[in-house]
Amino acid sequence: MGAAHHSVSEPQAAPAIWPKNAWYVACTPDEIDGKPLGRMICGERIAFFRNQDGEASAVEDFCPHRGAPLSLGFVRDGNLVCGYHGLAMGCKGQAVDMPGQRVKGFPPIRHFAVIERYGFIWIWPGRADEADPAKLHHLHWAEDAGWAYGGGMFHIQCDYRLMIDNLMDLTHETYVHSSSIGQKEIDEAPVKTRVEGNEVHTSRTMEGIKAPPFWQMALRGAGLPGDADVDRWQICRFSLPSHVMIEVGVALAGTGGYDAEIANKASSIVVDFITPETETSHWYFWGMARQFAIDDARLTDTVREGQNTIFSEDLEMLERQQQNLSLYPDRRLLKLNIDAGGVRSRMMIDHAIAQESSDHLSCEEA
Amino acid sequence: MGAAHHSVSEPQAAPAIWPKNAWYVACTPDEIDGKPLGRMICGERIAFFRNQDGEASAVEDFCPHRGAPLSLGFVRDGNLVCGYHGLAMGCKGQAVDMPGQRVKGFPPIRHFAVIERYGFIWIWPGRADEADPAKLHHLHWAEDAGWAYGGGMFHIQCDYRLMIDNLMDLTHETYVHSSSIGQKEIDEAPVKTRVEGNEVHTSRTMEGIKAPPFWQMALRGAGLPGDADVDRWQICRFSLPSHVMIEVGVALAGTGGYDAEIANKASSIVVDFITPETETSHWYFWGMARQFAIDDARLTDTVREGQNTIFSEDLEMLERQQQNLSLYPDRRLLKLNIDAGGVRSRMMIDHAIAQESSDHLSCEEA
C-alpha cells in the first residue's frame, strides 16, 4: 500500500464573515518557544512552530498520515514531527521524513504565510502565494524606544465583530467600566465618526474633568497629580482586517489636551487585535503602548492588571450579547450615531470580503 | 443614522406544549429586590424588575439597541437600564431615555403582564393585553394567618409535564422516597382519579398504619407522638396551567383522618408550581403550607430541608427519564390506572393549547 495521492486541500468554504487575505495576529512569540502551538484561526486548525532558521511557520494542524493534530507533536531540526507515528513535516507543508518510509509521494498539507514582527506572530489565512507583506499593519510605537508595551490575550465566545463594535463606541465605558475608566462625561460628549483612507475614526474629547481611577493611576505613574483637573481624549482607529488602535490620554487641564507636551500628560495607545476563531468566537489580543514612565516595569504590570480587569468586564457582556443574538437571529438592531464607528468598520470588512470573492471569480474565469 | 423602525416582535412560535395565556410562577419577590432578574419562561428570555411604583414588571431580556441582555443592567428610577450603553427601558417596554439620544423613535420591546400575590411573582407569557387577573389561581392558605409556608426552587432538565405526571401519581414515593415519605402501604392503596370542574384529583387513604420518617417528624412538630398508629391521606389537585396542590397529612388512627380535628393531626399542603423554561427544562417551585406549629420557624426550616432532600431524589429520576425519552422519542409508554391523574392533566393542558390556537384563528379571521 503506497501513499494515496491527493492534492493539497483547498481552504474550507469559510462563512464569509471575515476577510482571509489579510494579516491577523496569531499568537505571541513565547507561545511557540521550543514547542508547537495549535490554534484555530478563521475556521482553520493551524499548527505554529519555528523552522530551521528560527522563523515562525504555520501549517494545517492535520497530519496527512492519520489525521492526528501535528501540534501534539514536537519540533526537531525545524520540522514539525507528528507525535503519533513520527512523520516530520516541513514549514512549507511538505513531508520531510518518516522512519521506514519513503515520503516523496506523500501529499503536502497547506502552509500559511507568517510574519514575526512588532512582538507578534502574524498569519495570512488566505493562499500563501498571495500573501502581501506590504499589507501588514504598521505599528510605529513597537519600533520606537520611546514607548513601553504590555498586554494579554482572551479567548472570547462571540463574533469578532461584536468586539469591534464594542471598541469603536466607548460610551459603554460609562456602564461596563464604571469603576475604572468610565465616567458620565463620556456619554455626554458627542462622538465624531469619519472615514480616513483605510481607517475608520471615532473620537471624543472631554475638558476640565476629573480623571477616573485608571487614569489617576496613570497620572501618578507619569509623575503627575492624580486628582488634577484634566482634559481627556479618546481616538479609536479601525483598520482591516480587525485592528482597533485607541489613542487615549489625559493632560493637565488647559495644557493642550492631545497636543500637550509629554511632561503634562499621560497618554497611551490601547492596542486591540481581534482574530476570528469561528463564527461565534475569537482570540482577543489586547494591550497598552505608552509614552510615559516607559522604564517602569512595575507600572507595566499594574497597567496590564488594570486592563485585564477592564476587558474581563467586556467579556461577559459580549458573550451574553452573542447568546441573545444567536437565540433571536432575525431581530434587527438599532444603528445610532454612537454606533457609526462599528457600522462603518463592518462596511469596510464587508467590502473587503466582497472584493475577495470577486477577485476569486475573475481568477476562475481567467 | 437614526433608529431603525420596526414593530414590536411577536411572541415566538413556541412549541405548543404549554398554554401561554395563563399565570405561571416566575420567581419569588426576593429575586428582584433592588436588581433585575433574567429568566427564560415558556421559551422567552424575560427580564423582571420593579417599576417606579415598586410593581413587579417584565419585559423581553433584549435591549433594542444592540441585543444585550437587559437583566445584566440595573434599575434606576423604576426603569431598566441596559448595562452596555445605558438605554433605559420602561416597564411597558418603551424606551425612556439614553445619554445623547432622542429615544422617541426607538422601537418598543414586548412587555408581559405580571402580578405579585401570595408571595410569588406571576407572569402571563401570552399577550399582555389579554392577561386576565381573574384567572390567577387562588391560594387560600397564603392569605390565612392560620397557615405557615416555606419552600424553594429547582431548575430541572426535563419537560415540565414529566413533573406533573410525577406529582399526580404518588406511588413513586414508595421507591424514590423510601427513606422519608415512602411506605409500602402507598402502592397497595387504590388510587381514585376524577375530574372536578377545572381540576384533576387523585386521592389515596391509608388507615391504621405507622407514619414514615417525614411524618413522624411532622407529628412531633405538631406535639403528637411520632410512633402512633395513624390514618394517612394524599389528595393531589392539578389545575391549569401546571399547578399541583397536594393535601397530605396523618391523623391519630380513628380520629377522623382527613376530617379529624386539628389537634389530632398533622396536615399540610404540598405546593408545586411548575414553570416551563424550554421543551426539556423547567423551573420547579416547591413548598409546604401547614396548619400546625405555624409559629415554629425552626420547623419551617426542617420541613424545607426535608422537602429539599425529597425533591432532589425526584430530580435525578426525572432528568434521566427525559434523556431516555429524548433518545427514543417514538416509543409509546404505558398508561396504567395510577397514571390516570397525569393523563387527565395532560388532556386538560392539550385542550387549553388547542383552545388558544382556535381563539387565535378566530381572531385572525375577524
Place this chain on the structure above:
Amino acid sequence: MGAAHHSVSEPQAAPAIWPKNAWYVACTPDEIDGKPLGRMICGERIAFFRNQDGEASAVEDFCPHRGAPLSLGFVRDGNLVCGYHGLAMGCKGQAVDMPGQRVKGFPPIRHFAVIERYGFIWIWPGRADEADPAKLHHLHWAEDAGWAYGGGMFHIQCDYRLMIDNLMDLTHETYVHSSSIGQKEIDEAPVKTRVEGNEVHTSRTMEGIKAPPFWQMALRGAGLPGDADVDRWQICRFSLPSHVMIEVGVALAGTGGYDAEIANKASSIVVDFITPETETSHWYFWGMARQFAIDDARLTDTVREGQNTIFSEDLEMLERQQQNLSLYPDRRLLKLNIDAGGVRSRMMIDHAIAQESSDHLSCEEA
C-alpha cells in the same frame, strides 16, 4: 386504562460501523455485584444485572411503564425493579409484577444474550435468538493456572476503529510512549502483516537491544537482569468484532526470542477489548496476561499502573485525532505499510457488517 399493546422494539437502525452479531465485552463481574449497571453499547442503552440464578443478564435500559432507566432501580429476587414506580422486569425482558397491577398484558422489552466467562461479561448486541456461544473468542490464558491477569477500563471519545488502528501499528510506541515502552528500534524494524484465518497479524522483532523502562521492570519482576541485552517481539492479533491480543516480550539476547524457555524471558499478552458505545466513543478494556511471577500480586498492580499510564497517553492522541477527523470528514488519509494491520482489520469488520446486512435481506425475503 390498560396497557398499550405494542411489540418489542426492533434494534435501532444503528450506523453500520460495527457488527452487531458478535460478542463484545460489556463490563467486568464486579460492576454488577448486587446492583444493576447502565451502559450504552453499540448505540443501545442497556441495563445489566444478575438474575435469580446469579446469571449475568441484560435488557433495554428503558422501563416500559414511563421510560425511566431501569438501571436506576434495584435487583430483587433476580428481577430488575424500576426505581420509579416498582415495575419488576425479568431477565428475558418480561414484566414480572408491579404493585396493584396485572402485568400480563405489559409489553416486553428487548433482552440481550449475555455470557460470563474469562472474568468478563460479554454481550451480543444483535438479536438474542441468533446469539451463538461458539463465536465467543477463546482466551486460553484466562483458564490456565500458569497465567496471571490484571487490567482496567477507559471510556474514550473516539470511533472504536481508531483504537484498532492504534493497536495494530505499534510504531506509535516510539512517539506516544517514549518514556515507557517506546524505543527507536521499533519503527526501524520492518513490520510483517498477514491474514491468518479469522485473524489479522502484524509482527515485529528486534534483536540485541536494550529493554525500555517498562520491560526492564518486567525483567526484574521475572527475576532477570533489567539491563541485559534482549531480543524483543510484538505480535498483534486482531479478531472480530474488535479484539486485539498482542503477544509481547523480551528474552535474554540469543536465548531464542519468542521461543526462548520461560526462565529466560518476560513475556505476556496485552489484552484489548474495544466495545463501541456510539459512532465516536467506545469502552476500552485493557489488561495484561503474563506467564512470569504469576503469584506476585504487587507486580500485577505495578503492571496495571504502568499500562494505565501508557494507555492514558494514547487516549489524548486518539480523542484529538477524532476531533480532527470529525472537523474534516472528507479528507483522505494515507495507508502506509505500517497501517496495513488496521486496514486489513477494518476490511474484516466491513465484511462482517456487509454479511449481516445480506443475511438480514435473505431473512426478509424468505
